[in-house]
Amino acid sequence: MKTVTVELGARTYPIHIEAGLLARAGEFLAPLAKGRRVAIVTDENLSVHLATLQASLTAAGIGSEAIVLAPGEGSKSWATLEMLCNRLLELGVERGDHVVALGGGVMGDLVGFACSILKRGCNFVQIPTSLLAQVDSSVGGKTAINTKAGKNLIGAFHQPVMVLIDPQVLDTLPIRELRAGYAEVVKYGLIDDFAFFEWCEANGAALLGGDIGLREYAIAHSVSAKARIVAADEHETNGIRALLNLGHTFGHALEAETGFSQALIHGEGVAAGCSLAFGFSASKGICPGQDAERVAAHWRDVGLPDGLAAAKIGASGERLVDHMRHDKKMAAGTLPFLLARGIGQTYLDKTVDLADVETFLDAQPR
The missing domain is CATH 3.40.50.1970 (Rossmann fold)
Known part of the structure; x- marks a missing residue:
């Protein structure tokens, strides 16, 4: 045990x-x-x-x-x-x-x-x-x-x-639900653990295929990471716990567009959201483009959506950003975003202009 x-x-x-x-x-x-x-x-x-x-x-x-x-x-x-x-x-x-x-x-x-x-x-x-x-x-x-x-x-x-x-x-568990949960596993590697992301690239398919040892390892590693972050910032007051929201600001907007329906379940939204967070970071010159593509490629490899087209979201950037304005993390009209300088290098940015996000989303393939 x-x-x-x-x-x-x-x-x-x-x-x-x-x-x-x-x-x-x-x-x-x-x-x-x-x-x-x-x-x-x-x-x-x-x-x-x-x-x-x-x-x-x-x-x-x-x-x-x-x-x-x-x-x-x-x-x-x-x-x-x-x-x-x-x-x-x-x-x-x-x-x-x-x-x-x-x-x-x-x-x-x-x-x-x-x-x-x-x-x-x-x-x-x-x-x-x-x-x-x-x-x-x-x-x-x-x-x-x-x-x-x-x-x-x-x-x-x-x-x-x-x-x-x-x-x-x-x-x-149905394979769709299993994949959706796997998105949250990968998220821990994307946040601050590049070696774990590499482990996911090497073992994700076998984990989804039923390997119990790999599942146990991934679960224990993931909850250890979350336990560490929660202990440091239980009520999300100093910015540390906010790192766990990687992909969620974009992802929740996509889920909201579907009415939080089975059309896009949470983990699928997180996967697409992480791709969008890395893609937006790359578009601003913060993150290497090859890192953003590497993240998207892993989602594709395991059958998860890597962006708006794969998530079947055709809404405009304006509409998706409007969903974001209802995010509970909004403060004084500003919405903090989890962006990345690279895989395993996520950080909280409170200076993002929602107009830039709208422009980025409008440029994404549908």
Whole structure:
């Protein structure tokens, strides 16, 4: 078993990573449950994993109650949040109890936010079942729901007390979802770890093909990188944690253009967004053009979109920039961008002119 620790003082928590861990989850949850029933929140697509988890809890002498929600971004809504909070209250969840989020990023975001406000804060455990959630969203305490104005605009920082990651559950994940999660793996190399990007170039195809050892390594390396960044800047106040948003400003604009639909799922938006961030950097003479092309080539090699055309986005630069104006990172009319001086050399730039971004986007192939 690999264990990564997120160092946050009194709120420090472990991330355990091991193939087959879901079937042993009861061993780790028993000390937290202290004999009380555990509420599990999951989605309709995860019945097999729910059965494994509940059997593990039963074997450990822990009762459980499952709340099963609809899958997809549509569940990150006011209506579902209200229903979930009411259901948890009906189950008698107390501040000291531990709610389990079993699922991908949607479940983690929704359950984490519900737990942040339920009785002014109760505990939760993340058991992520998608690669994207395993390497990114389950770690760091960002929780939120979506609104008509945009994605993740209503939320809170609320850390889990434990994260349990079982790479074996990825065997049931559709290849499109697996690729989308892989985009977040590569992102860590693009931020500040050129050697890891090279590792991804060499091993990405085999990882996506099912190699469990490569998956374990990529997950552990990714969450170690995120844990380090979160520990240094938990609430994104000094600019360090903002580095994790590489590709997201562009990517969220593309997702918004599709109505946050299945036409372009999050990891695909991140991949295209990273290409655009590197391409924009290259257009400004900040980043070598060959680095921008190398990033785009890797996305193509693994079946991810490398820009607007591959993402099937035909909107004008003006329209996409308008989506960006709704970004929660906007401050005094200025939107910070993650740009790059090269692969593994990402930095935060608060001086980007949105007119330049619009011009760049208009020049991109459709």
